[in-house]
Amino acid sequence: MAIKSFQGKRTTEPEKKNEPILVSDHMTKNLITFREEQPIEDAIDMLIKNKISGGPVVNDKNELVGIISEGDCMKQISESRYYNLPIDKNNTVGKAMIKEVETIDGNMNIFDAANKFLDSKRRRFPIVENGKLVGQISQKDVLKAAIKLNGNTWK
Structure with a gap:
């Protein structure tokens, strides 16, 4: 005699909605x-102490006015070494920063941001x-977001 197994009515799993993965979900806010x-010396110290390669420059109203990077700081060091002078105390972040900053929309899909x-x-x-x-959002933030996903959920 054979034993029958009854598992009940088979149902299909409800389809999971593939919501787009947004930049705002993975951006650094702090x-x-x-x-x-x-x-500029203070900026160099902050870059080193915080182990970052650059950051935004803002005014008192928290409006973006530029971006400073390690490369911008290195230019200041290179120029002072070329003339065999210490870094000029009057060199400020404002003089070294990039003023025309390209921004990105927080509602952009993370993979569009990667492109x-x-x-x-x-x-x-x-x-x-x-x-x-x-x-x-940094390149590393995009990588972290992508690695958390399964290949079949990418949208």
């Missing part, structure tokens, strides 16, 4: 920022809403 009037990184050769993009700096 940022280390710089000020235009800040001495933007590839096209622009940038390491980070600030996110601005209503004129105020609200976060920053």
Whole structure:
């Protein structure tokens, strides 16, 4: 005699909605920022102590006015070494920073952001809403977001 197994009515699993993965879900919100009037030596110290390669420059209203990077700081060091002088105490972040900053929309899909990184050769993009700096997304943030996903859920 055979034994029958009854598992009940078979149902199909409800389809999971594949929501787009947004930049705002993976951006860094607690940022280390710089000020235009800040001495370049202070910026270099902050980069080293915080183990970052750059960051946004904001004014008193938290509006993005530029971005400073290790490369910008290295230019200042290189110029002073070329003339065999110490770093000029009057060199500020405002003089060294990049003023025309490309930003990214927080509502952009993370994979569109990855393409933007590839096209622009940038390491980070600030996110601005209503004129105020609200976060920053880096290449590493995009990688972290992508690695958490299964290949079949990418959209």
